[in-house]
Amino acid sequence: MAATVDPPRTQTPTPASAPDEPGLERAAEQxxxxxxxxIGLPSxxxxxxxxxxxxxxxxxxxxxxxxxxxxxxxxDWNLSSYARLFDPLVLEIGLRSLWLxxxxxxxxLVVGYPFAYYLATRSPRxxxxxxxxxxxxxxxxxxxxxxxWRVILxxxxxxxxxxxxxxxxxxxxxxxxxxxxxxLVYGYLPFMILPLYATLERLDFSxxxxxxxxxxxxxxAFWRVTWPLSRPGVVAGSILVFIPSFxxxxxxxxxxxxxxxxxxxxxxxxxxxxxxxxxxxxxxVAILAVMLVAAVVYxxxxxxxx
Amino acid sequence: xxxxxTKVLAGLxxxxxxxxxxxxxxxxxxxxxAADCEVGGxxxxxxxxxxxxxxxxxxxxxxxxxxxxTVTEDFYPSNEELFARVEAGxxxxxxxxxxxxxxxxxxxxxxxxxxxxxxxxNAVNLDDDFTSPPYDPDLEFSVPYQWGTxxxxxxxGVVGDAEASWALxxxxxxxxxxxxxxxxxxxxxxxxAAALFWLxxxxxxxxxxxxxxxxxxIAASRDWTAAFTSDQYSDLLLGGETxxxxxxxxxxxxxFGDDENYAYLIPDEGAVIWTDNLAIxxxxxxxxxxxxxxxxxxxxxxxxxxxxxxxxxSPNAAATAFxxxxxxxxxxxxxxxxxxxxxxxxxxxGDAEILFTDLFTRAKS
Numbered sequence: 001m002a003a004t005v006d007p008p009r010t011q012t013p014t015p016a017s018a019p020d021e022p023g024l025e026r027a028a029e030q031x032x033x034x035x036x037x038x039i040g041l042p043s044x045x046x047x048x049x050x051x052x053x054x055x056x057x058x059x060x061x062x063x064x065x066x067x068x069x070x071x072x073x074x075x076d077w078n079l080s081s082y083a084r085l086f087d088p089l090v091l092e093i094g095l096r097s098l099w100l101x102x103x104x105x106x107x108x109l110v111v112g113y114p115f116a117y118y119l120a121t122r123s124p125r126x127x128x129x130x131x132x133x134x135x136x137x138x139x140x141x142x143x144x145x146x147x148x149w150r151v152i153l154x155x156x157x158x159x160x161x162x163x164x165x166x167x168x169x170x171x172x173x174x175x176x177x178x179x180x181x182x183x184l185v186y187g188y189l190p191f192m193i194l195p196l197y198a199t200l201e202r203l204d205f206s207x208x209x210x211x212x213x214x215x216x217x218x219x220x221a222f223w224r225v226t227w228p229l230s231r232p233g234v235v236a237g238s239i240l241v242f243i244p245s246f247x248x249x250x251x252x253x254x255x256x257x258x259x260x261x262x263x264x265x266x267x268x269x270x271x272x273x274x275x276x277x278x279x280x281x282x283x284x285v286a287i288l289a290v291m292l293v294a295a296v297v298y299x300x301x302x303x304x305x306x
Numbered sequence: 307x308x309x310x311x312t313k314v315l316a317g318l319x320x321x322x323x324x325x326x327x328x329x330x331x332x333x334x335x336x337x338x339x340a341a342d343c344e345v346g347g348x349x350x351x352x353x354x355x356x357x358x359x360x361x362x363x364x365x366x367x368x369x370x371x372x373x374x375x376t377v378t379e380d381f382y383p384s385n386e387e388l389f390a391r392v393e394a395g396x397x398x399x400x401x402x403x404x405x406x407x408x409x410x411x412x413x414x415x416x417x418x419x420x421x422x423x424x425x426x427x428n429a430v431n432l433d434d435d436f437t438s439p440p441y442d443p444d445l446e447f448s449v450p451y452q453w454g455t456x457x458x459x460x461x462x463g464v465v466g467d468a469e470a471s472w473a474l475x476x477x478x479x480x481x482x483x484x485x486x487x488x489x490x491x492x493x494x495x496x497x498x499a500a501a502l503f504w505l506x507x508x509x510x511x512x513x514x515x516x517x518x519x520x521x522x523x524i525a526a527s528r529d530w531t532a533a534f535t536s537d538q539y540s541d542l543l544l545g546g547e548t549x550x551x552x553x554x555x556x557x558x559x560x561x562f563g564d565d566e567n568y569a570y571l572i573p574d575e576g577a578v579i580w581t582d583n584l585a586i587x588x589x590x591x592x593x594x595x596x597x598x599x600x601x602x603x604x605x606x607x608x609x610x611x612x613x614x615x616x617x618x619x620s621p622n623a624a625a626t627a628f629x630x631x632x633x634x635x636x637x638x639x640x641x642x643x644x645x646x647x648x649x650x651x652x653x654x655x656g657d658a659e660i661l662f663t664d665l666f667t668r669a670k671s
Contacts, residue, residue, distance in 0.1 A: 068656040069411045071393065089668050096671075155486070155547055172486040174547070175533045257533025258492040261671040272386045273494055274663040 055288075062281035070275025081282035090266075090283070097263040098290075100177065101245035104184040108192040108241045109234065111185070116196035116233070117226075120203070131197075134190050146183055146254045153179050153255070175257030183251040188244060192237035199233030200226075232302055239298040243291050263287060343594035345425055345601070350592030351376045352599055355388065355399040357582065360452070362615035369602050375595055392417055392587065400590040401599055403582050407495075407654045409448045410441035412585065418447040419586040425597035428604035431624035439581065440651050448583035449600055450621035452613070454555040455641065455649060456496055456578040458571045459540065459562070461549040470571035472504035474550045475531075476523050485530045487549045489542055492534040494666035495652050495659075496578065497524060500552060503575045509650050512658040521665035534670050543568065554580075556618040559638055570638040572645050579649035581621065 062081055065073040084090060119130050137145060153159055153174040160173055173179055203226065211221040227234075249264035256262070263283065270280030343349065352369075354361070358381040366377050380399070382388045385408040391397045393415065404412060412418050423429050429449065436450040458474055464484070465474070473480040474488070481488050490497050499509035501520035511517060532548055533539075539551040540561040551558075558570045584603060586596040602608060610628030613620040619639050620629065634640055641649070655662065 066660075069414045069654070070389075070659065071415055087664075089664055093667075093671075154545075172532070175486075257489075258535055259528065259531070259533065259671050261667060266667065269663060269667065271390075272384060274660055275386060275389070276660060276663075 058281045058284050061277055062285050064278045064281075066276045066278055072277040081279045082286075084279055085282060085286055093261055093263055093266050094286075096260070097246055097248075100181060100184065100260075100262065101242050101248075103181055104188065104245040105192075105238050105242045107181070107185050108189050109238060112189055112192035112196055112237065113234070116193050116200050119193070119197050120200035121205075134193055138190070142187065143250060143254075146187070146251055149179070149183050149186065149255055150174060153182070174255065175259055177256070177260045179255040180252045180260045180262075183255040184245050184248060187251060188241040191240040191244075195236040195240065196230065196233040199230045199236075203229050235298055235301045239294055242294055246290065246294075247287055343422075343425055343597065345427060346373070346598055347425075347594045348373050348375050348592070348598055349594035351378070352401065352592060352595045353377075353399045354379045354599075355391075355397070355402045356381060357403060358383070360403065360582070360616060362612055365603070365608060365611060365615075368608075369599060372602075373595070373598060375592075377599075395589070398589070398591060399587055400592050400596040402585055402587060403451055404448070404585060406439060406441045406581050406583070406651050409583050409585060410654045413442060413447050417588055419588045419590060419593060419596075420446050421449070421586060421600070422597060425594075426601045426604065428601045428606075431604050431606055431609065431622050433621050433623040435646075436581065436621040440653055442583075448585045449604065450581045451584045451603065452556075452616060452618035453579060453581040453621055454618050454639075455572050456491070456499075456552070456554055456580065457573060459543050459551040459553055459558040460569055460571060461543060461546075461567060462569055463567050464549040470573050472500055472573045472575055474571075474573075475500060475552060476504045476527050478526070478529075481527060481530050481550065484549055486532045487547070488527070488531050489533045489535055489539045489548045489551045489553075490524070490527070490531055490670075491539070491552045492536045492670075494662040496536075497534070497552070497666055497670075498662050499578050499650075499652060500573075503573065503577065506575070509576070509578060510653045510655060512655050512661075514661065517658075517661060517665055521669040524666065524669040528670065531670075555638060556616065559617050559636070572638070572641055572649075574648070576648045576650060578652055579646075580651065 060074070061072060063077045063079070065076045065078065065080075067073050119127060119134075122130065151157055155172075155174070157174075160167065160171055163171060163173075167173075207225050207229070208221050211225045212218075216224065247264045248262055249268060252260050252262040252265055256265075258265075267280050267283045267287070270276045270283065352375055354366075354377060356379055361379065366379065369375075370377055380397075382391065385405050388402060388404060389408060389411065392399070392402065392412070409418070423445075426449070429445075432445075432450065436453070437445055439445075439450070442448045458470070458472075460468065460474065464487075468474060468480070471477075471480075474484075475481055475490060490500070498517065498520050501523040502509045502511055502516065504523060505516070505519060507513075507516045507520070533542065535542070536553075539548070539553040540557055542548045543551040543558075544561060555570055555572075558568070562568045562570070584600050586593060586600070590596050603612065604622060606622065606624035607628050609620050609622035609625030613622075613625065613633060614630050617633065617639065620626075626634065637645075
C-alpha cells in the first residue's frame, strides 16, 4: 500500500550556490505548492466542513448548559459535564467498554494471527481465494449480519442447543456480554487479519530458515524472528479493532439487549432520551481522547519500527 | 507560504461558520398567525412531519383534492429527533405530531403557534377526556390526534390466563418463572413508570427515594429479563424468544393481527396513557392551510377513517359512530371506564429526567 513516491526534490540546491535565476526558481516553487494546494482542496474542504467543524461544535457544546427542558444553552460555559465523567456510573460503563474492547482485540489477534500466517504462506492462487473469503462478509450489510447472530445465539439456535449439557435448559447466550464480544470479534476480525497478512506476506521467510539453520526451535524462530518482524501488523490490526470496538453501538444494542451498556449506547442515550447534549458532547470528547491515545501509540510504534 | 495556507484555512473556517449560522436563523416569518384566514381557507402547500405509518394516505389525497394544495409528508422515529430538527430551525414544516410530554417542552421553548380555534370548528368533536390534558391544559397549542397505552404483550400459550399486572415484569414469583423470556422497554421514563406503578407510586414521582426503589426493582428483574428494548419487543415476542413484553398498545395490536395466541394487557395497578398531538409550528409558512388541515382531521368521518387505518384510539368523540365495531369493541384499544380511570400521562419532570436516565442505566446493567 505504501508505494513510496519520490517527492520532487529537484530544486534543493542551496540559495547561495544557485543564484542564477532566483525569481524563476521561487515562482516555480510557488506554482508547485499552489498546484498541490489546489489538488488537495477538495479533501481539505471535506475535512474542514465535515470533520473539523462538527468537532469544534461538539467541543463547544460540551461546555454548555442543559436547560430544564433539555435545550442546550450556549452560555454559562462550565465544566460540570466533564465533572460528571467521574461519576461511578460513567466510569463503570467506560471501564466495561475498555475491557470488552481489549478482550475483542486479544481474541481477534489470537484467532487472526494463525489465519493470517496460514494465508501468507499459501500459493498465490489459494491466497487469492482465501482473501476473497475474508472479504465476502463485507458484501452484505453489517446490520443484517449482526441480526443473523441473534438467530444463531437465540433460544432455539444451534449454540444453545449444543451447549445445553453445560448451560442447562435455562441457558442463555443472547443478550449477554458474551454475545456482544462474539459479535464484535466477528465484525472486526477482518480488520485484524488484513494488516497482519500484509506484514506477514512481505516477511522474508528465509530469515526464519536461517534461524532454524542456527538451531533455533520452531518456537524460538517464531518469537525471535517472525513475531518481532510482524509487530507493525499486530499493532495496526489491534488499533483497527480496538478503536471501533470501544465506541461500538450497533453490536451491543442488538446482541446485548440493552443489558451490556457500552459507552456508545450511553452517548446516544444522552442525546435521545436525557436530552443532555452538553454531557453527550463531553462523553464524545472523552472517547476521542482515548482513541487519540490509542492512535498515538500506533504511530509511535510504527515510526520506531520503520 | 505557510502563512498564506493558514489564512486560506482560516477563511474556509469563517465561511463554513457563516454558512452554518445562515442555516440556523433563516426563518422568522410566519409567527403572525393567519390574520386574514377563514375556516377552510388555504395560504400555500402543507408540509407535515409525522411518525411513519401514522396517516392514511387516502386522507392526504382527500385533503389535497378538497383544498387544492399539495401535501408533503416527512417522518421521524422519535420525539427527541423531532425536537432536535425543529429546534435547529433548518426544517420548514407546518404541522407536526409530537407526543404529550414533547408538546409541553415545545410550548416552553416557544416552538408552537397558538392555535386559532375560530378556524377549527371541528374542535367541538373532541372527547371531554382530552380537552384539558396536563401538558397543554387549555389546548392552546395542540389538538389530540390519537391515543394509546403502554402495557404488556403476552404469549397466551405460555403465560395463559395470568393476571394483568406488572408482576409479569417484576414479581420474582411470577416473572421469575419466565427466566430469560421477558423484555422491558429501553426507555427510562416508561420502564421506571412501570416499576413505580408496581410499587404503588406516582409514575411522575421526583422523590429520589421512590425512584431509587423503582430502580432497585428493575435491577432485581435483570435475573429474568432477556432484553431492554424499545423497537424489537414485538419481534422477540412473536419470534418466541420472549413471552412477556413491555410495549405500546398500537404496535402490539398491529403485529398480533388476528393471531389469538397473543394478547395485549393493561395492568390493573395503573398504566401510562399517551397521546400524539397535532401542533402547528411557530415558523409555519402556511398557518392558514395548517389550521384547515387540523380541522379536516378533527372531522368526525375523517377521524374515524384515521383510527380504522392506524388501529390507535381516537380522541374524537364524534368519530365513534364511524369507527369499525371490531376496533371499538377491542378493550386493548378502547379500555373500559374502570381501566381508563387508572391511566396516567407521563409529565416532563425537568431536571429529574437526568435522574431517571441515570438510575435506569445503572439498574439495567
